[in-house]
Amino acid sequence: MPAFEASRPVFHPVAQAVRLAVLGCTLAAGAAHSAQPASASAASATVQSYQIAAGPLGRALAQVAAASGVALSFDPALTQGLSSPAVVGSFTPHEALRRLLASSPLVLVQRPDGSYSLQKQPAAPVSREEASLAEVQVTALVERSAETEGTGSYTQTGPSRTATGLGLSLRETPQSVSVMTRQRMDDFQLETLTEVLEQTPGIGVYRQNNATDFQARGSTVNLQVDGMAQLTNGWYFVTSTMYALDDMAEMDRVEVLKGSSGLVVGKGGYGATVNVVRKRPTREFQASMRVNAGSWDTYRAQADVSGALNETGTLRGRVVASMTDAGSFRDHEKSRSKMLFGTLEADLTPDTQVNLGFTLRQREARGFGTTRPNQRYTSSGAEVAWLPGSFNNGAPWSGYEQQSSELFGSIEQRLAHDWTATLKFFHQRVTMDDMTLGYLWNSTTAAYLPWQDVENRNWSVNLDVKGPFTLLGRTHELLAGVGMSRYHSGLLYGSSKNASLANLGLVYAQGGGALLRPDFSNWKYDRHEFNQRQRYAYAAGRFRLSDPLQLIAGLRVTQYRQQDVTPTWWNYDMRETVNTPYAGLVYELNPNVSLYGSYATIFQPQSAQDEQGRVLDPEQGKTYEVGAKGEFFDKRLNASIAHFWMKTINTAQETGGFTPGGDMAYRAVNSATRHGWELELSGELARGWQVQGSLVQQNNSLSSASLYPKHQLKLGSSYRFDHGALRGLTVGASTRWQSKTSVSDSHNSLGQKSYAVLDLMARYQVDKHLSFSLNVNNALDKQYFSGVSSLGGLYYTWGAPRSVSLGARYDF
Secondary structure (H helix, E strand, O other), X not given: OOHHHHHOOOOOHXXXXXXXXXXXXXXXXXXXXXOOOHHHHHHHHOOEEEEEOOEEHHHHHHHHHHHHOOOEEOOHHHHOOOEEOOEEEEEOHHHHHHHHOXXXXXXXXXXXXXXXXXXXXXXXXXXXHHHHHHHHHHHHHHOOOOOOOOOOOOOOOOOEOOOOOOOEOXXXXXXXXXXXXXXXXXXXXXXXXXXXXXXXXXXXXXXEOOEEEEEEOOEEEEEEEOOEEEOOOOOHHHHHHHHXXXXXXXXXXXXXXXXXXHHHHOEXXXXXXXEEEEOOOOOXXXXXXXXXXXXXXXXXXXXXXXXXXXXXXOEEEEEEEEEEEEOOOOOOOEEEXXXXXXXXXXXXXXXXXXXXXXXXXXXXXXXXXXXXXXXXXXXXXXXXXXXOOOOOOEOOOOEEEEXXXXXXXXXXXXXXXXXXXXXXXXXXXXXXXXXXXXXXXXXXXXXXEEEEEEEEEEEEEEEEEEEEEEEOOEEEEEEEEEEEEEEEXXXXXXXXXXXXXXXXXXXXXXXXXXXXXXXXXXXXXXXXEEEXXXXXXXXXXXXXXXXXXXXXXXXXXXXXXXXXXXXXXOXXXXXXXXXXXXXXEEEEEEOOEEEEEEEEEEEEOOXXXXXXXXXXXXXXXXXXXXXXXXXXXXXXXXXXXEXXXXXXXXXXXXXXXXXXXXXXXXXXXXXXEEEEEEEEEEEEXXXXXXXXXXXXXXXXXXXXXXXXXXXXXXXXXXXXXXXXHHOOEEEEEEEEEEOOEEEEOOOOEEEEOOEEEEEEEEEEEOOOOEEEEEEEEOOOOOOOEEEEEEOOEEEEEEOOOOEEEEEEEEEO
């Protein structure tokens, strides 16, 4: 153990707060010291960009000193065994050095001649009030890393790799990026991915009974976990049950990149990419337990333990577990879920870090009505009476039991000249032994459908190298990588059988609760298989064309193959090699505000054929975006404005003719334009006042555009009282407003007028360990449709009415 550790209590937050307070006082004293020479003052006041990776403290200090030209001297023994966080962004040399030392027991001292030295931070007694102030300073420093846990913030200030693979701050990224932080999720009890995305700026959540779809800018959304793809299959319903209900207890944040993302995704939709980022083990011990009880007999428990597993902190671990037992506002609908997450992180050497982890999930759902909503009009245009919000067309026995296992890991190796190589892998398996479904198909018919041996396997491996290089007197950054992913989905599909409600002696208004379970043992089953594979190589770079101007460019080459065997409907064997380029310019007006423009692409394979039987080229989605981004209040507040255009190339359009095999023939056209703008604000407006808000407009030329709102407003805010009689109380509100949506057929239209939903929260911190919370969702009990559908008639899905949840949390 290094010598300085002997006098420093391990895992003691108050002692760390004292050291930070002393550091702040020392820096303030240095700034007020005698005047330094003009050249030294100019050097220390010059703002420049830094790209310093996390690593050994001594090496990072030397890099800043060399890059900025300031004089820094210290005894190497002082930094022996110490590490520093990454420093990414534009700072003065003084600020950059101070950030490197943020979590160390060392203090920066500025001499009269403008040079710097290091010394151990002296111990000093502080009052209780001073200790409290110091803890606030710790939070501000933690915010500089990518993790959002423990920051108390509604914004991310550290680097993000979601857009390009490069570690860019939100202001430096030339596309719209929204982040749902751990604090934002905790305050409003956003427990599942669906609940998180409901409050995420720019994301629309569309429900079709029990199935959930996510959209942005009028198009579909791609899903990732730690940058590794979660691939969807040909069964929209199965995909919805796999990911939309995933528990978020193990996650640190959700980063959402708007627009095309072919550089990091390859094949996918061009609305947005949702990257869910897991928590990492911490060096200091922390543990918490939380319990909640709410409406419809909903109960939840969660535990989270993290910390070092050896004295030096080179081996760290974390375990998170959650369990939920929930009813529903719909009759006979129930669900149970369990999640266990574990991860280990080890510093094998000062330059080698290994991470290995797993996630296990179990989920049971009953009273499942599948994708069939409530019918309002029949295919012939006849009206069906309105049904209450509690109506459920699924039978009480209808549903499934699902098991999911994930194994993931990474090896990060620091190379010479500040380059790093990272190898990541991810494997996921989701199974359901059987899914037995009974539900009301429409107002006159009941449907029965069993599936067996449902299995979905997804694995990915990726290797990349990145680092700085010098060209024409400037320092740039380069990233290059290769990888592959495979996805397999298979099931035994039992053909659907329908029965007349009149023959069953039932009426539609009785709901699925009246359906008896049939004997599925003699059902006919067909084997259905879906397979996807991607092999890819990519490169991206950040080039500093001048002090204020950066070019970010990249290219991904993807070899894609899809093989589907579905005896009931189709057989596909598609192979494509597609290039997806990326380019963006970022111009820094000042250290706080940047202007940007970008061009991004993505592709979707398609099976449509022309009249000669040739498969059409993949459909491509292109996104153009310009905007401005700002960081304010020492990067605690982010703001952005963006205007975007989107267009599809090679979209399939019917010709009226037929293929040689007798199927409908198509031709490729350039169509489906989208454009709009987004405003977003996230972070701390004033001490204790957190806010995240967005206003989005999207215009869409597609015939299905009316399914999604043209305008959308989301605003969430909380305020923490730090003084007076209300000290320890946090209150907040979140609202979601959207403009009208509708569907139509040749007979009728069914629409949802513009509406808003209001959620409220309150939390009282009894002491540093115990807190109590109250959350009220849809506080005004607004009645609305969470989706409308055209399915051989017009259908609607009710949104959830008011619900209340009480919770308690204990931090050890």
